[in-house]
Amino acid sequence: MTHDYLVLALLFLVPGALIWFLRPDLRGLMRGAALMALPFATTEWLFYPEYWAPKFLFDLADRIGFGIEDVLLVVGLAAFASTAHAVAFRRTVVSLGPSSRPWRRVVGAFVAVLAVAVLLLGVGVPILYASVVAMVSLTGAVLVVRQDLVVPSLLGSGVTVVIYFGLCLGFEALMPGEAVERIWKPSLFLEGRLLGVPLDELLYGLGAGFASTAFPAWAFGLRFVPLPPRSAE
Template sequence: MQYVWFIWSLIILALWAVIYLFKKDIRIEMLKMSWITMPFGLTEPLFVPEYWFPPSLFNLAENTGFDIESLIFSFAIGGIGTVLYNLIFKRRFVEMPHSERSHRRHSLHVYILFVPVLIFAALSLFTGLNHIYCGVIALFFGGLATLYCRPDLKGKIWVGGMLFTVLYFVYFGSILPFYPQYVELYWNLENLTHILVLGIPIEELLFAFTFGMYWSGIYEHLYWRKVMKPITID
């Protein structure tokens, strides 16, 4: 099982590559958000070994807490999470008019962007919660904060969370038929709820939902964009 994490991180990267190759109109958005997301893979020492302890290339996770796979995985889900809703519902990114940017809700724009970081840091420092729960809570409230600032993204935020959960469920579940003991061996279940959904720790699905919820609207929030239906000419 030494290379399972590496192989499955390449699989999600392959999905990213397929979308990137065949959807030219969203390449810029995918790349931007993937590069922004990738450094979050460097937070892996916060989760190893208290959440999980995966075998990794060169035994990096075991020896240092860091691993190459987390960077690949973070890069891939950053781009996919940003555009998944647009792909399913055939939406495009358009620039938000300056008249809308001046709304009083956007006066907190910069502060709201940092809500997940602040909440994660506070929970990590002042509670004994496992970091996975800190991350889930931080992402959830980050999504709600985005919703306050950008109510026009309401549908994308909630549906984006559900879409990414479904994708992640299929992605994670594809490991288990080949390696049915993978979760039992490498997740620190004693620190978690022990709730499994068809073999998948519920914490993974909570992460998927809250990540999809927050990340589906982060590009629009960060770069002052909206999502619109493409204009068709009959």
């Protein structure tokens, strides 16, 4: 199939769509997380073609540095990664009160993560590892002031990587024997694959789950609480 990345991006929309349908209480968090993640779609030029080289619709990555698929994938990833912990452990979100300039926090988070990643890239750290270090380190800074998010972020990271792994396996099943080998470049550090899925991708899934659980909750002034019993909802 020519547009293999489009297949992968559409797969990443599925978990979030299911959560949106089944958990209306999490829709506000999902919207905020997706909007917060959108600017990261424009960073594809940092990954392509050094880390991977999928085929883009209209060759947009070669023309403008990112593609439609990047938008779909970051929205899908943010939607399920921000809510994976809540779904798996029956949690919902409540407001801590009026948040102080949440969109300034969103912009600040994007600039800070991008700056750290580019700095690491500039000193020779490959972009995949630079992006994971940037996400994890800056999430750690957030957790210093929001210690209530430590456990949710750790659990969210684990649940997210399981979903991420399942989606990659689904992609392999739909694109047998060609797409994964063609798209992903050989790893520089984490050599090897788990059932065909590059270990680098799973590392990225862990980092994305960790950051996506903490950052939207911090930015929009939310905390995770137990989901009320069904009879009390």
